[in-house]
Amino acid sequence: MKVWQFSEQAYYPAFDVQGSMRVTLPQRHCDPREAQALLNRYLDEYMLADELGYNIMVNEHHASATCMSTSCMTTLAILARQTKNARLLALGIPLAHRSNPVRVAEEIAMVDVLSGGRLEVGLVKGAGYEVYMSNQQSNGFMDRFWEAHDLVVAALTNTEENFSWNGEHYHYRVVSLWPRPLQQPCPPIWMTASSAGSAAQHARLDYTCGTFLSGAVARSVFAGYRQAYLEAHGRQPSDDRLAYLALVSVANDRATAFARAEEMKAYFSTAARLEPHFSNPAGFNSVRDNVRMLQAGSAAVRPRTRDGKPLPANPTIEQYIDAGLMFVGTPDDVFAQIRQFHGEVGGFGNLLMMGQAGTLGHAETVENLTLFAREVTPRLAGLTAPSPDIRAQVFA
Amino acid sequence: MSEETVRETFLKGADTLDMRGSAVEIVRKGDGPPLLFLHGMDGLEAAAGLVDRLAETFTVYAPSHPGFGASDLPPGITTADDLGYFYLDLLDHLHLDAVTLVGLSLGGWIALEMLVKEPRRISRTVLGAPLGLSTGDRRTQRVVDIFMLSAAEVEQKMQTSPLPPRVDPAAQPVEVLERAAHNRAALSLFGWSPYLHNPKLRQRLHRARLPALILWGDADAIVPCDYAQEITAALPDATLQVLPGCGHRIHVDGAEPAARAIIEFAGVSSAAAAA
Numbered sequence: 001m002k003v004w005q006f007s008e009q010a011y012y013p014a015f016d017v018q019g020s021m022r023v024t025l026p027q028r029h030c031d032p033r034e035a036q037a038l039l040n041r042y043l044d045e046y047m048l049a050d051e052l053g054y055n056i057m058v059n060e061h062h063a064s065a066t067c068m069s070t071s072c073m074t075t076l077a078i079l080a081r082q083t084k085n086a087r088l089l090a091l092g093i094p095l096a097h098r099s100n101p102v103r104v105a106e107e108i109a110m111v112d113v114l115s116g117g118r119l120e121v122g123l124v125k126g127a128g129y130e131v132y133m134s135n136q137q138s139n140g141f142m143d144r145f146w147e148a149h150d151l152v153v154a155a156l157t158n159t160e161e162n163f164s165w166n167g168e169h170y171h172y173r174v175v176s177l178w179p180r181p182l183q184q185p186c187p188p189i190w191m192t193a194s195s196a197g198s199a200a201q202h203a204r205l206d207y208t209c210g211t212f213l214s215g216a217v218a219r220s221v222f223a224g225y226r227q228a229y230l231e232a233h234g235r236q237p238s239d240d241r242l243a244y245l246a247l248v249s250v251a252n253d254r255a256t257a258f259a260r261a262e263e264m265k266a267y268f269s270t271a272a273r274l275e276p277h278f279s280n281p282a283g284f285n286s287v288r289d290n291v292r293m294l295q296a297g298s299a300a301v302r303p304r305t306r307d308g309k310p311l312p313a314n315p316t317i318e319q320y321i322d323a324g325l326m327f328v329g330t331p332d333d334v335f336a337q338i339r340q341f342h343g344e345v346g347g348f349g350n351l352l353m354m355g356q357a358g359t360l361g362h363a364e365t366v367e368n369l370t371l372f373a374r375e376v377t378p379r380l381a382g383l384t385a386p387s388p389d390i391r392a393q394v395f396a
Numbered sequence: 397m398s399e400e401t402v403r404e405t406f407l408k409g410a411d412t413l414d415m416r417g418s419a420v421e422i423v424r425k426g427d428g429p430p431l432l433f434l435h436g437m438d439g440l441e442a443a444a445g446l447v448d449r450l451a452e453t454f455t456v457y458a459p460s461h462p463g464f465g466a467s468d469l470p471p472g473i474t475t476a477d478d479l480g481y482f483y484l485d486l487l488d489h490l491h492l493d494a495v496t497l498v499g500l501s502l503g504g505w506i507a508l509e510m511l512v513k514e515p516r517r518i519s520r521t522v523l524g525a526p527l528g529l530s531t532g533d534r535r536t537q538r539v540v541d542i543f544m545l546s547a548a549e550v551e552q553k554m555q556t557s558p559l560p561p562r563v564d565p566a567a568q569p570v571e572v573l574e575r576a577a578h579n580r581a582a583l584s585l586f587g588w589s590p591y592l593h594n595p596k597l598r599q600r601l602h603r604a605r606l607p608a609l610i611l612w613g614d615a616d617a618i619v620p621c622d623y624a625q626e627i628t629a630a631l632p633d634a635t636l637q638v639l640p641g642c643g644h645r646i647h648v649d650g651a652e653p654a655a656r657a658i659i660e661f662a663g664v665s666s667a668a669a670a671a
Contacts, residue, residue, distance in 0.1 A: 132544070139585040277546040282584035290577040294565035
């Protein structure tokens with residue numbers, strides 16, 4: 001099991017501001033001196049993670065107090081120099097929110113070279129509400145995503161002459177990456193999924209598939225991936241093609257672990273603070289999905305606890321644990337929870353671990369990362385989870 | 397009859413045209429001189445009352461714009477400029493000339509896109525609260541940015557008439573939800589950015605040499621009056637008529653005065669109007 005440390009790098013002093021944490025939150029609530037201290041603190045924690053043997057994941061959001069990393073590649077450019085061993089994962093670059101895919105490819109190539117070939121690149125759809133900042137057209141969003149994807153991959157993998165690109169959406173006279181990426185044919189590519197259908201698409205492309213905070217849904221995501229992978233490539237994917245993201249709070253005693261988990265829980269409550277109409281901009285989701293959302297109401301999209309009930313509006317730590325969104329407790333507790341979840345979803349080879357989230361402070365984050373690396377990570381190496389449905393089909 | 401029943405009955409009377417492989421939903425009603433009616437942001441069904449009223453005097457051709465309602469979105473149609481060409485093709489398809497062209501809001505913008513291309517196809521035009529010119533300056537919004545508002549806030553601003561009681565979406569028939577979803581997506585396609593305008597349109601308006609009547613509700617909370625005045629001044633032969641107490645949805649707040657203004661402007665005899 002590869003473990004990746006991840007923090008959204010929140011500007012949590014703004015969590016006290018009333019109202020939305022995204023899109024409409026005025027930037028005057030940001031004290032840049034406070035931001036300076038926090039951003040450097042989060043980088044220190046990433047550097048510690050590198051020393052402790054973690055890999056590193058960063059993300060990006062825009063106009064949000066919940067995430068100050070506004071560019072995966074800017075953050076990773078720093079970590080490319082300041083870390084030594086960690087794989088560096090951008091998960092991800094919201095490709096269709098970007099206006100210039102060749103610039104995206106240039107940044108990928110430059111960070112890959114800087115890091116000595118430690119970069120892994122997530123190309124993601126990104127959140128609907130971010131069209132308010134990128135101003136990209138929601139209609140045809142995924143058409144542009146896939147053309148941009150094809151262009152970025154073509155640029156990264158090109159070992160021949162420079163080329164021009166005359167697509168439907170993007171036009172370039174000269175595509176030429178200086179430097180070109182160090183990893184050949186290109187840095188490993190990741191995508192994210194919350195349904196079996198989208199996971200199947202990633203499987204056919206042989207990309208690593210991550211699913212975030214999806215609880216029991218991860219089982220169908222991973223099964224969809226495995227089945228499509230087998231059909232497309234004639235063999236099982238290795239577990240390291242699959243990734244699951246959850247929050248982790250570990251301490252020597254449960255009381256401390258739960259107290260820290262309460263601090264981390266602010267991640268959930270603040271990430272959700274957005275005027276509802278921004279979450280589904282016109283044209284971003286298909287007509288069919290819109291109709292389904294209108295018919296089903298908001299409870300349908302909530303993760304579920306093991307008894308099948310949707311998580312309530314403000315879940316307890318126990319409910320988050322039960323739903324597979326948080327792993328909390330002593331090292332034994334946390335290992336047992338991960339082992340159980342890992343078995344239930346059919347196994348995965350990457351734990352994307354939010355070792356810092358919400359308002360969790362620096363000292364607590366250091367303890368969390370250190371204890372997990374010492375007491376839990378070594379035990380994860382032995383985790384195995386046969387995935388009966390798929391393997392049965394192989395032998396059928 | 398409830399508003400839903402009116403809309404339902406109205407849409408049942410719609411035909412489907414095949415325009416080079418794409419379906420166009422169109423209501424054809426009445427008997428008299430031809431009138432092409434281009435609906436606003438809320439779809440054809442929202443203007444059922446006004447279309448029915450105009451059909452007492454005109455042969456009304458009222459299509460759903462590409463992507464709206466049950467009309468297909470043909471490949472390559474992404475802008476109001478494209479819609480201008482699309483509707484000139486529709487006039488060819490229907491063998492219509494000397495048409496009275498009526499467009500409301502978004503439909504007024506599309507009408508302008510037609511008029512700057514082939515003004516001679518149209519005998520006169522009535523534009524209710526048309527969009528199409530720059531909707532803001534660098535740092536200020538002239539036309540309210542409805543994409544930044546919730547559906548409930550948009551409804552509050554769109555009309556002065558009382559809003560119908562809110563219906564739980566889960567209780568609505570799938571067709572109604574699909575229609576609403578299509579309308580919402582199509583409005584984003586044509587209006588997201590640049591916001592509800594074509595930066596090239598202003599410099600082309602001098603080409604629209606035909607009699608034009610601009611209708612504006614003085615209670616329009618979406619588009620300010622100076623915007624109406626700018627369009628009126630930029631057109632070669634336009635007059636502005638203000639509808640008192642009327643909001644942006646002229647077809648809801650001022651259907652009757654708008655119908656009378658259209659009939660009078662078109663110079664249709666009162667006998668035909670009374671028939």
